[in-house]
Amino acid sequence: MTPEPTSLSLNVNSLTPRQIVEALDRYVIGQHDAKRMVAIALRNRWRRQQLPPELRDEVMPKNIIMIGPTGVGKTEIARRLAKLAEAPFIKVEASKFTEVGYVGRDVESIIRDLTEMAISLVKIKHLEDVQEKASRLGEERILDLLLPGASSRPSPPGFDHSGQQAEHSSADSQDATRSKLRLQLREGKLDQRSVEVEVKERALPLGIISNAGGMEDLEGNLRDMLGGMFQGKKKKRSMKVPDALKHLTQEEAQKLIDMDEVVREAIAKVEQTGIVFLDEIDKIAGREHTMGPDVSREGVQRDLLPIVEGSTVGTKHGAVQTDHILFIAAGAFHVAKPSDLIPELQGRFPIRVELSPLTKEDFVRILTEPRGALVRQYHALMATEGLTVEFTDDGLAEIAATAVEVNERTENIGARRLFTMMERLLEQVSFEGSEMQQKTIVVNAGYVRERLQNIVKDQDLSRYIL
Numbered sequence: 001m002t003p004e005p006t007s008l009s010l011n012v013n014s015l016t017p018r019q020i021v022e023a024l025d026r027y028v029i030g031q032h033d034a035k036r037m038v039a040i041a042l043r044n045r046w047r048r049q050q051l052p053p054e055l056r057d058e059v060m061p062k063n064i065i066m067i068g069p070t071g072v073g074k075t076e077i078a079r080r081l082a083k084l085a086e087a088p089f090i091k092v093e094a095s096k097f098t099e100v101g102y103v104g105r106d107v108e109s110i111i112r113d114l115t116e117m118a119i120s121l122v123k124i125k126h127l128e129d130v131q132e133k134a135s136r137l138g139e140e141r142i143l144d145l146l147l148p149g150a151s152s153r154p155s156p157p158g159f160d161h162s163g164q165q166a167e168h169s170s171a172d173s174q175d176a177t178r179s180k181l182r183l184q185l186r187e188g189k190l191d192q193r194s195v196e197v198e199v200k201e202r203a204l205p206l207g208i209i210s211n212a213g214g215m216e217d218l219e220g221n222l223r224d225m226l227g228g229m230f231q232g233k234k235k236k237r238s239m240k241v242p243d244a245l246k247h248l249t250q251e252e253a254q255k256l257i258d259m260d261e262v263v264r265e266a267i268a269k270v271e272q273t274g275i276v277f278l279d280e281i282d283k284i285a286g287r288e289h290t291m292g293p294d295v296s297r298e299g300v301q302r303d304l305l306p307i308v309e310g311s312t313v314g315t316k317h318g319a320v321q322t323d324h325i326l327f328i329a330a331g332a333f334h335v336a337k338p339s340d341l342i343p344e345l346q347g348r349f350p351i352r353v354e355l356s357p358l359t360k361e362d363f364v365r366i367l368t369e370p371r372g373a374l375v376r377q378y379h380a381l382m383a384t385e386g387l388t389v390e391f392t393d394d395g396l397a398e399i400a401a402t403a404v405e406v407n408e409r410t411e412n413i414g415a416r417r418l419f420t421m422m423e424r425l426l427e428q429v430s431f432e433g434s435e436m437q438q439k440t441i442v443v444n445a446g447y448v449r450e451r452l453q454n455i456v457k458d459q460d461l462s463r464y465i466l
Helices: 017-025 032-049 074-085 108-129 131-146 164-187 215-226 241-256 259-273 297-309 343-347 360-368 374-383 393-409 416-425 427-432 445-457 459-465
Strands: 064-067 089-093 194-200 234-240 275-279 312-315 318-321 326-331 351-354 388-391 440-443
Touching: 017 032, 017 074, 032 064, 032 074, 032 259, 032 326, 032 351, 074 089, 074 275, 074 326, 089 108, 108 131, 108 259, 108 297, 108 312, 131 164, 131 194, 131 241, 194 241, 234 241, 259 318, 297 343, 360 374, 360 393, 360 416, 374 388, 374 416, 374 427, 393 416, 393 445, 416 427, 416 445, 440 445
Parallel strands: 064 326, 064 351, 089 275, 275 326, 388 440
Antiparallel strands: 194 234, 312 318
């Protein structure tokens, strides 16, 4: 269904929660409860946009904590949801932040990074909107370089004199030549010619600032402030016509977009549709009272609290309010529990959903059903060498059973185990593919056992290889 385009609306306006879940099913296998929760959260954003302004500001997003082992789809659900909604999205590990006063990144950098991400998204959209006009202008500039003196702009009116007829004749001749060149340019007949294009080089004498917590933002601000003082010199560079046309088209597109409007729209998208995925939140759970490397855990939680609750974060593009940003937290919670978070932070994540470990049947589906399934990837990769890789049903079942066995005997890394196993399984084919006489490789249960069984039996070896 085609969504109704509005300035701040999501592109899932016309999708019900059930349809959002169906869209997620194309990429993530199982985890129905988690999909239902995020679908409701996304739909509630659209519902909120339909409310009168005085009530709209009162409706807060219902943030979610996903609880489950690694490799079961927590990150993928959040990432696909953001892509479906065309919303600014950022994934961060909670464990890399430290309490203010310690060396490390401060939590406000999450919002600054999300804002930069939104500006990139909106800028790309604006560039696409002006691409047609920019292409025409870039084409005119290339023709000016190929035919100096035959500008596309009409000459100013002058006084009538005896040479006027000759001038008209010369202009007509130049127009004809320009039209001929334009046709050759579009047909690709000028692709081997070179032209000289002016290129602006920026060279800022910075790079002396430490990478300590928060300093990267200071360095970025200094670069922006001093950018005008240290503009690089313009220099001429020889380029092939296709490269020059691309460069000039990009220059014209940059001139056509209004960056102030881009920033305004991006900040609005962050405030109304932004999604932050806080991974490894269980690593900052706990209320230790001892000195040591984890001394700032509770401090990070307290620093996160105002951002999740709703506050104003200063960025170099302006203030950003976090009241309506959706936070999705995730963690394995093997040791800590959600109740180990400070009560104030727990209260800001009212929805808890547990993701179930993956079964053998889930692994078979993961290998074959999603649009980017591993079986499809390897089939396409080997096809580039003229090889056909056929996976039989019993072969897929054997891969899935082996993955479950290795996960149980070593660390349970969920679906990520399949990446390691598939690479090991097809290692020889990948290496010798370009030289192989046999063009069809059948991956059945026997093939899988032959390639993997010895490694699986040797528990010490499987810890290193699988």
